[in-house]
Amino acid sequence: MRVSSHSRNLVPQAISNSADPEKPSEGSVELEHVSCRFGSFRAIEDLSLTIRAGEFFSILGPSGCGKTTILRMISGFIDPSAGTIRIGGEDVRGKRANQRPTSLIFQNLALFPLMRVWENVAFGLEMRRVPRSIRRKRAEELLTLVDLVGAEDKMVSQLSGGQRQRVAIARALAVEPSVMLLDEPLSALDLKLRQHMRAELRSIQKRTGVTFIYITHDQSEALAMSDRVAVMNKGRMLQVAPPHEIYHNPSSGFVAKFVGETNVIEGKLVRIADGFGTVESPLGQHRARVSHNVQGESVALYVRPEHVDVSRQRQGDNAIEARLQDVSFEGSFALVKAVTAHGHVFLVATDNNDLQRLPSNTENVYLHFDEQQAFLLQSDREQCIT
Amino acid sequence: MFRHSQIKIGHLYLALFLLYLLLPLGVMGGASLNDSRFPTVYPWMGLTDKWFIALWNDSRMWGALRNSVVVAIGVVLLAVPTGTAAAFVISSMSGTARTILYGALIAPVLAPGAVIGISTLLFWAKLSVPPGLHLSVLGQVSYIASLVMLLVLARLRSLDASLEEAAIDLGASHAQVLRYIVFPHLAPALTASAAVAFFQSMENFNITLFTRGTSSSDTLTVYVFSMVRGGVTPSINALALIIVSVTLLVTTTFALLRQSSKRP
Amino acid sequence: MLIILPNIALIESSFRPYLPLNEIDGPRDSYTLANYQRFLSTPVGFDIFGMSIDVPIHLRIFITTVLYSIFVTAIILIIGYPAAYYMTKTISPSNMAIFFIVLTVPMWVSEILRSFAWFTILSFKGPLNALLIEIGVINSEVRWIRGYYGIIIGLVYTYMLFMVFPLYSSMQSLDKNQIEAAQDLGASWWRTHWRVIVPHCKPGIVSGCVMVFMLSAGSLLVPSLLGSPNSLWFTQTIQQLMLEALDWNTGAAYSLLFLSLCTFVVVAMMWAFKVKLSDITN
Numbered sequence: 001m002r003v004s005s006h007s008r009n010l011v012p013q014a015i016s017n018s019a020d021p022e023k024p025s026e027g028s029v030e031l032e033h034v035s036c037r038f039g040s041f042r043a044i045e046d047l048s049l050t051i052r053a054g055e056f057f058s059i060l061g062p063s064g065c066g067k068t069t070i071l072r073m074i075s076g077f078i079d080p081s082a083g084t085i086r087i088g089g090e091d092v093r094g095k096r097a098n099q100r101p102t103s104l105i106f107q108n109l110a111l112f113p114l115m116r117v118w119e120n121v122a123f124g125l126e127m128r129r130v131p132r133s134i135r136r137k138r139a140e141e142l143l144t145l146v147d148l149v150g151a152e153d154k155m156v157s158q159l160s161g162g163q164r165q166r167v168a169i170a171r172a173l174a175v176e177p178s179v180m181l182l183d184e185p186l187s188a189l190d191l192k193l194r195q196h197m198r199a200e201l202r203s204i205q206k207r208t209g210v211t212f213i214y215i216t217h218d219q220s221e222a223l224a225m226s227d228r229v230a231v232m233n234k235g236r237m238l239q240v241a242p243p244h245e246i247y248h249n250p251s252s253g254f255v256a257k258f259v260g261e262t263n264v265i266e267g268k269l270v271r272i273a274d275g276f277g278t279v280e281s282p283l284g285q286h287r288a289r290v291s292h293n294v295q296g297e298s299v300a301l302y303v304r305p306e307h308v309d310v311s312r313q314r315q316g317d318n319a320i321e322a323r324l325q326d327v328s329f330e331g332s333f334a335l336v337k338a339v340t341a342h343g344h345v346f347l348v349a350t351d352n353n354d355l356q357r358l359p360s361n362t363e364n365v366y367l368h369f370d371e372q373q374a375f376l377l378q379s380d381r382e383q384c385i386t
Numbered sequence: 387m388f389r390h391s392q393i394k395i396g397h398l399y400l401a402l403f404l405l406y407l408l409l410p411l412g413v414m415g416g417a418s419l420n421d422s423r424f425p426t427v428y429p430w431m432g433l434t435d436k437w438f439i440a441l442w443n444d445s446r447m448w449g450a451l452r453n454s455v456v457v458a459i460g461v462v463l464l465a466v467p468t469g470t471a472a473a474f475v476i477s478s479m480s481g482t483a484r485t486i487l488y489g490a491l492i493a494p495v496l497a498p499g500a501v502i503g504i505s506t507l508l509f510w511a512k513l514s515v516p517p518g519l520h521l522s523v524l525g526q527v528s529y530i531a532s533l534v535m536l537l538v539l540a541r542l543r544s545l546d547a548s549l550e551e552a553a554i555d556l557g558a559s560h561a562q563v564l565r566y567i568v569f570p571h572l573a574p575a576l577t578a579s580a581a582v583a584f585f586q587s588m589e590n591f592n593i594t595l596f597t598r599g600t601s602s603s604d605t606l607t608v609y610v611f612s613m614v615r616g617g618v619t620p621s622i623n624a625l626a627l628i629i630v631s632v633t634l635l636v637t638t639t640f641a642l643l644r645q646s647s648k649r650p
Numbered sequence: 651m652l653i654i655l656p657n658i659a660l661i662e663s664s665f666r667p668y669l670p671l672n673e674i675d676g677p678r679d680s681y682t683l684a685n686y687q688r689f690l691s692t693p694v695g696f697d698i699f700g701m702s703i704d705v706p707i708h709l710r711i712f713i714t715t716v717l718y719s720i721f722v723t724a725i726i727l728i729i730g731y732p733a734a735y736y737m738t739k740t741i742s743p744s745n746m747a748i749f750f751i752v753l754t755v756p757m758w759v760s761e762i763l764r765s766f767a768w769f770t771i772l773s774f775k776g777p778l779n780a781l782l783i784e785i786g787v788i789n790s791e792v793r794w795i796r797g798y799y800g801i802i803i804g805l806v807y808t809y810m811l812f813m814v815f816p817l818y819s820s821m822q823s824l825d826k827n828q829i830e831a832a833q834d835l836g837a838s839w840w841r842t843h844w845r846v847i848v849p850h851c852k853p854g855i856v857s858g859c860v861m862v863f864m865l866s867a868g869s870l871l872v873p874s875l876l877g878s879p880n881s882l883w884f885t886q887t888i889q890q891l892m893l894e895a896l897d898w899n900t901g902a903a904y905s906l907l908f909l910s911l912c913t914f915v916v917v918a919m920m921w922a923f924k925v926k927l928s929d930i931t932n
């Protein structure tokens with residue numbers, strides 16, 4: 001059981017069931033070949049996805065790629081043009097938003113400004129005709145859960161951004177959903193608060209055991225909070241995997257570039273052996289891991305800045321000659337920009353302590369990377385054609 | 387956010403609503419083209435223009451039309467300057483004085499037309515001024531000027547104060563500020579309020595009925611009213627059709643002009 | 651600002667002589683009110699007595715007018731609310747402009763034509779009767795303009811848009827997510843409206859109701875055109891006194907009565923509305 005003793009009395013029956021072996025999938029969500037069109041515009045194309053009960057699942061993608069559309073289909077505000085959606089194993093076709101076991105937290109929170117905080121939290125219970133005194137008690141309990149004791153009788157307009165966030169979470173939890181759907185709920189907060197709320201959300205999810213489907217366009221948020229991350233673009237799902245897998249072993253160039261900084265070398269695949277491939281490019285020949293299928297000759301080699309080293313001497317095969325140009329201080333580390341004779345730009349992340357030991361920008365240096373930490377993928381250009 | 391079924395219900399409701407709003411006007415206008423003794427469209431007896439000819443030959447109608455236009459022009463000439471001045475005064479004030487004055491100036495808009503008409507009539511009768519179209523003008527001005535004030539006030543509010551200050555900073559005199567900054571800014575509101583004043587005056591009934599005096603000084607609205615009361619012929623429908631067409635034409639061109647000026 | 655203020659004062663003073671003349675500005679109210687008082691106090695004492703004899707009839711007309719105006723306001727609210735709601739929810743912004751033009755046509759066409767349209771439709775030899783006979787719903791012409799039916803039909807049609815516009819503008823300012831949030835939390839269609847949309851639109855509803863009530867109660871055209879001999883509107887009583895009986899004093903007294911009713915309604919509604927306002931800001 002994920003449920004801690006602290007919040008046991010808050011845990012709805014339905015959620016405790018999620019740990020029950022008899023009914024293992026109360027909070028699971030399955031999308032099967034789901035498409036969604038607005039007129040002729042295809043917002044979601046043939047998307048299949050399985051989200052396990054009790055999981056913190058993030059959907060990551062650039063603005064306008066269809067993330068909100070997916071959430072709205074799950075919560076019942078729009079019907080998919082094709083495909084099936086199952087919640088807890090049950091097909092929810094034809095069920096309205098107010099009949100589904102989901103709670104949506106809106107991008108702008110959508111708190112009711114004319115109601116007090118506790119009335120907001122208890123709104124769902126009011127709709128279920130729970131008596132007022134019980135509603136009030138439940139609202140107080142939930143406000144305790146989200147660390148907002150004493151705000152019951154305030155108006156929403158009197159709260160700060162972070163507090164409103166908590167009210168929205170409490171309001172969504174009040175109806176004891178099996179699935180919580182969160183649409184970029186932190187995007188309006190400032191950086192510090194955002195980081196704090198990340199941890200808070202994660203801990204609330206752990207305590208309640210509710211499935212969280214969390215939408216964001218911020219990769220660090222997705223990587224930090226989630227059990228699994230789905231990366232999507234232009235209405236299609238690109239990769240679904242745990243965060244480290246997404247980061248270290250992306251399935252496509254788009255995922256590699258979207259999830260953190262990366263260096264790219266475009267070139268021709270000359271050979272593959274033992275899971276490693278060799279790329280030939282104007283920068284020379286370089287070797288990298290091949291873990292996803294590569295078709296055709298045109299490939300790209302990706303290596304993250306923190307996996308690139310700088311030295312004055314050439315060491316080993318995976319080396320590139322360049323000159324250092326710029327250093328940008330990023331706090332715990334520094335990003336160094338290096339440019340090759342061809343004008344190709346590389347980013348190198350270094351420890352701040354090493355900054356003094358860096359060569360000056362007048363001498364040639366060598367950039368190295370380990371073939372284990374670089375990966376080969378089909379070139380994005382090739383992909384566009386197929 | 388809406389499911390298709392709900393959108394369909396919505397569109398159906400709105401279609402019925404529009405039909406409800408427009409069909410009566412269509413029936414009324416259509417009746418003038420029907421070759422029937424009564425104003426009706428249903429037993430359709432064939433197209434006729436005889437009601438238009440009857441209308442054309444009705445000299446009382448022409449007199450009433452002339453009166454209406456004269457009154458409307460008078461109202462525009464008086465209501466636009468006074469309403470604008472009132473807006474300036476209001477916008478220069480603040481606090482309770484403003485609230486009170488604002489309430490007093492807004493009152494005529496809400497007050498029933500009949501009451502305004504009667505109070506105008508009585509007030510001028512005290513000063514031994516006989517009723518007539520001139521009183522109609524004054525009575526109408528009292529509430530139409532308030533409408534003008536509302537329109538101008540809304541526009542004045544959007545005038546950036548720093549713009550005036552910048553102009554003065556650049557050496558403009560007050561007159562120049564008015565001439566080059568304030569009035570150009572107000573121009574759309576002034577045009578709109580002149581149009582509103584004209585239309586409101588043309589269609590005014592309550593105030594005019596009480597203040598116009600003898601029946602020789604009909605306005606178009608009062609004339610239509612008395613025609614309807616004293617035995618209907620479809621020539622009133624002919625007049626109605628003409629008025630509906632003219633307003634339709636004016637409003638659509640106005641709306642189209644505004645749209646095209648908004649675009650760039 | 652110091653330079654602009656005298657400027658405004660200049661404009662103001664240049665227009666001041668106009669104001670009493672047109673009896674338009676603040677001074678007007680005191681002027682006319684004094685008139686009313688004179689009418690009520692000195693020569694009118696007699697008339698007030700006369701009025702008290704007539705009270706049964708006129709009081710009845712007065713009360714009927716108020717009640718039917720409330721009824722009309724309610725009908726308009728019931729028809730207009732869904733219209734405003736569906737306008738905000740199902741019409742895309744690009745279509746809204748054209749929809750608005752079509753919608754405002756009856757508004758630009760004058761009040762008299764709006765009532766005359768129904769006069770045409772409902773008349774004894776009119777299209778409605780002819781159509782119904784043809785279909786076989788009725789055997790002979792029905793007198794539609796009977797009792798207060800004609801007046802109610804006419805008032806509802808004539809003043810419909812005065813409700814729809816304030817409702818529409820207040821609904822438009824409601825965040826759509828609020829509605830969805832309510833539904834997501836399990837609210838039915840009806841409860842979403844009652845708990846979320848109506849509270850938000852209260853100012854619009856109040857101002858629409860005030861407008862429609864005032865216009866209906868103060869209407870003279872509609873009752874005169876669509877009324878029957880046994881339906882009297884209070885404004886018609888006033889009109890008869892003023893223009894037919896030429897009894898200006900009683901007419902004035904009645905107008906004053908009527909005006910105070912209207913003022914009372916507005917003040918009452920505004921008061922109720924302000925209470926809600928303070929609730930919001932609390």
Ligand SMILES: Nc1ncnc2c1ncn2[C@@H]1O[C@H](COP(=O)(O)OP(=O)(O)O)[C@@H](O)[C@H]1O
Nearest residue numbers: 038041043062063064065066067068069070387
């Ligand atoms: N109701 C709608 N009608 C037409 N297009 C829509 C509608 N809702 C969303 N879209 C389009 O679908 C795409 C995906 O939108 P959305 O799911 O909101 O993206 P995201 O949340 O990932 O930023 C966008 O291009 C958007 O313009």
Ligand SMILES: [Mg+2]
Nearest residue numbers: 067068107183
């Ligand atoms: Mg979105």
